[in-house]
Amino acid sequence: MQEAKMLEFSEKGDERGHLVIVEGMQDIPFDIKRVFYIYGSDRDVIRGRHANRKTEFVLINVAGTSKVKVHYPNGNECIFVLNKPHTGIYIPKMVWKDMYDFSEDSVLLVLASEHYDASEYVRDYDEYLKEIVLL
Ligand code: TYD
Numbered sequence: 001m002q003e004a005k006m007l008e009f010s011e012k013g014d015e016r017g018h019l020v021i022v023e024g025m026q027d028i029p030f031d032i033k034r035v036f037y038i039y040g041s042d043r044d045v046i047r048g049r050h051a052n053r054k055t056e057f058v059l060i061n062v063a064g065t066s067k068v069k070v071h072y073p074n075g076n077e078c079i080f081v082l083n084k085p086h087t088g089i090y091i092p093k094m095v096w097k098d099m100y101d102f103s104e105d106s107v108l109l110v111l112a113s114e115h116y117d118a119s120e121y122v123r124d125y126d127e128y129l130k131e132i133v134l135l
Contacts, residue, residue, distance in 0.1 A: 001135065002092035004070045004078065007058065009086045020086045022111065028058045029090065030113035037062075037109045041102040048099045051122045053131070055114040059099070060088040064106030071096040073132040082108070094135060096128055 009027050012019040024032040041047060048068075059068060061082035068080045068089050080089045091097055099108065114120070122128045 001072070001094065001132075003072070004068075004080065004089055004091045004095055004097075006080060007088045007090055009060075009088065011086045018085070022058070022060070022088070024111075028088070028111060030056050032111045032113070033115050034112040035110070036112070037107055038099070038102075039107045041066075041106065043102055043104075045102060046098050046100045048097045049123065049125075051094050051096045051128050052114075053120040053122060054093055054117070055112050055120060056093055057091040057113070058088045058111040059091065060085065060109045060111070062107050062109045064103035065101075066099055066103065066106050066108055067101040069098045069100070071098075073129060094122075094128075094132060096125065 007028065009020050009022055012021065022028060024030060038047065059082060062085050065083040068082065070078050070091065082089060122131060
């Protein structure tokens with residue numbers, strides 16, 4: 001099974017400010033079919049709590065900070081801190097994830113490899129554990 005990993009994007013900053021470019025199949029390992037962003041989540045909110053059967057994601061805090069905890073079926077967990085607009089986390093399919101500890105100014109941009117399909121989300125952790133052993 002593939003693991004989540006941090007990605008670093010190049011910055012084209014000059015005296016006018018910063019510019020970060022993220023291109024599908026170049027800076028991130030898939031074609032981008034969907035973009036959404038999450039903001040206004042309180043610090044004590046936990047989002048996510050799901051795995052995806054088909055979709056891969058890249059999460060970027062374009063403003064503010066948040067954390068992402070990924071759970072692997074062998075019980076391992078990994079916490080990523082998103083606190084720079086030029087870094088992101090790549091999340092492969094069938095990785096259980098939580099997003100939490102949002103700063104007040106957090107804007108979490110999410111790039112997805114697939115269009116939205118509620119049926120490819122696994123939202124029950126026991127179901128996730130059942131499906132993962134079959135992979
Ligand atoms: P949800 O998956 O619970 O958000 P998060 O992963 O941040 O915890 O999505 C919240 C609601 O928005 C839910 O009713 C499904 C809907 N939704 C869409 O319709 N399209 C999308 O692309 C996403 C991500 C969510």
